[in-house]
Amino acid sequence: MSYTMEDLKKKLFEMYPEIKKHDISMGLDFSEAKNAYVYISAFKLPSL
DSSP: OOOOHHHHHHHHHHHOTHHHHTTEEEEEEEETTTTEEEEEEEEEOOOO
């Protein structure tokens, strides 16, 4: 079974609802060397 990056992000948001609660943005990238998706960034979004 294969997963898309969007599927993985959705699952992470489900597992960790505080990501959205605290307005944190996250990024994922596929690492060829590790043959896996890896978490690449997290930061608080600026207030408008």
